[in-house]
Amino acid sequence: MAWLVLLVSGxxxxxxxxxxxxxxxxxxxxxxxxxxxxxxxSMAGLSYALRTVPLGTGYAVWVAVGTLGTAVYGMLALGDPVSLPRLLFLSMIIGGVVGLKTVH
Incomplete structure (x- = not known):
């Protein structure tokens, strides 16, 4: 449940x-x-999730979800540039989050 709350908070x-x-x-x-x-x-959800998710992992996932969502929104709705390097680095963030969840 904490992971779901953490994702929604992100x-x-x-x-x-x-x-x-x-x-x-x-x-x-x-x-x-x-x-x-x-x-x-968002902060309340993060606080709830951090009861069971380690601080470093929880905060990193929360920031990553927010960062990815904001970047994707900017590209789709605001005309922010879309480039291969940008998509590559965003995918690296996803890889980091998956890695953190895997080792948790």
Whole structure:
């Protein structure tokens, strides 16, 4: 259960990162509220998961899921550049997360 919560919390990290950018420095109310709610939920989920998942592994997975989600969102929705090196390095992050889960 902790791993599922950790993954959902990582996805929420993506949501709050996107909402933070969309808030334009907290000048737009709706994205600012979405940011606040999702950052709290994301941190609460991380905190819950860290009861059973080791700190280094849990934090690395949480950050990796958020990083991957944010990068993919940027490429698909915001026109961020897509290149072979970029995709290679993102796949290396995935490999690291799978490796951490395997040795846990």
């Amino acid at each position: 996805v929420l990290e993506t949501v709050w990162a996107v909402a933070l950018q969309a808030s334009k420095g907290f000048s737009r109310p709706l994205p600012s509220v979405v940011f606040g709610v999702t950052v709290l939920l």
